[in-house]
Amino acid sequence: MIVGVLFIIIFGFDLAYTAIWLTSEDSDDPELEGHPVKYNKTGALIPVTDILYLDVSALVEDDMNQGYEPISPWRRRAIIYMALINCGVLVALGGLASWHSRLISRGETSIEANINKAETTRLQNLGKVYINPYNFGARKNWRIFLGLVQGRSWFMHVLLPSWHEPIGDGLTWHTVHDEGVDEWP
Template sequence: MWRQWSRLLPRIVPTIGDSLANKLYLIVLYTKSLFFNIHVDSGYIADTLLEPMFWFVDNFTHILGPVFVISVITLLVVFVLIAYVVGLSYWWPTNKLVTYIALVIGHWLLINVSYHYYMAYTTLPGHPPEDQLMAEVVSFCKRCIAPKSARTHHCSVCNRCILKMDHHCPWLNNCIGHYNHRYFFMFMVYTWLGTIFVMIFGFQIAYEHFWPPVETESQSDLKLSNSTIISIDSLNYWKHKCIIFEGLTTIGIFVALGALMAYHSLLITRGETCIERHINKKETKRLSQIGKKFINPYDFGPRDNWRRFLGLNRPGKWLNVLIPSTFQPNGDGITWLTNNNFRQKL
């Protein structure tokens, strides 16, 4: 009997083992089938993990928008007041000609900064028409349940589709799109130039404040009352704080805004928006894998891209850039001229 079992045991054990392995394999397979999704990849997983952050941005950016706007206005007012009080009190007795030049340039910059910020804040970026058919429809917005034209994207903060959407700017509490893109860019340009203006006319003030000239004997022999000394010390204390604040703010804005302006300048040179930049990069990579080259249909070349964006192809030309201008951008934001059509019309 033992001999018979000893012969059958090597056959039975593998059979039982194979049966358990098959059942375990089926259980794992059935479990995986419940969660199977052909679209799951690293990008899908990353989007899922970042969903809480997207939810926070969508729900709180619009609420915090007015706070950001008030912060920008407050910072601008304080910045200008310090430039007036400290700058004028130094340059007027030092050199009146420099004071006149600084007042002319400074007010020109201030008017342009204020105007372009106001226009970028109050001007609607443009939305697809809801009560009429569009001439060109390239996709359908699942959130708005409405057709979308070329270069139109849905803003999750505004909860609307935006014509030629670039991005949603919390500092303006507004989307940057077809009708206010130029105002936004010109606000950055004039604000950045304003920091250079402050650095040029404020360098000597800061230098003499932190490294004052040596007093002469006649100046040191002057007798001042205690009240006069206290008032001078108090003024010097606040002047010191204002100069430090103005200097740090100027350098910070110069670097941060300069980098942002350089990035948007690159986009304008290429005939792209922020959103299109990411889309075009993916398309370039996809087409390069199959041996094709991506061509941006809205790129007319650097020179023509800038002319069309700044309005240099219209009457007035440089006046549209140097002084506040309300000229409307080219087109209606729905139908777009492409570089192929542009070359055919030349």
């Protein structure tokens, strides 16, 4: 999801830039100074002081658009909404993915992270060191998380994970205190 949102943000930037900043409302031409004028029947110039008398039909469409097609306000709002949603999803899921990556690297669940933090503080006050029993090191923790243990491969167990049974019975797990922990996984 993060990769998809990044794709939309990167490749949609040109669309958003064109639709939001390069529309007919923004003009590179300098603002005209003075008052608009109107010709009367005798050919004399009369200053127009009220906007109701300005003849908008005399404006050429190409002068207003500066070479860009006019964009509807709904499309502009939809592009802004899409940009805000994608940025929000990127920040939220990016933070969540980062947090869970750290948890996997330490061999913890989100609940165990709170328990391990409390236990570390409690044992530190007693002058002892707390060791997480499920932390086998970052590399081994990721291999356990992906199921790449006991001879399992990327193709048959990560890309096609459904056909094999899970490791263990779901009630007990290996810890760093088990005998032969270096052989597993």
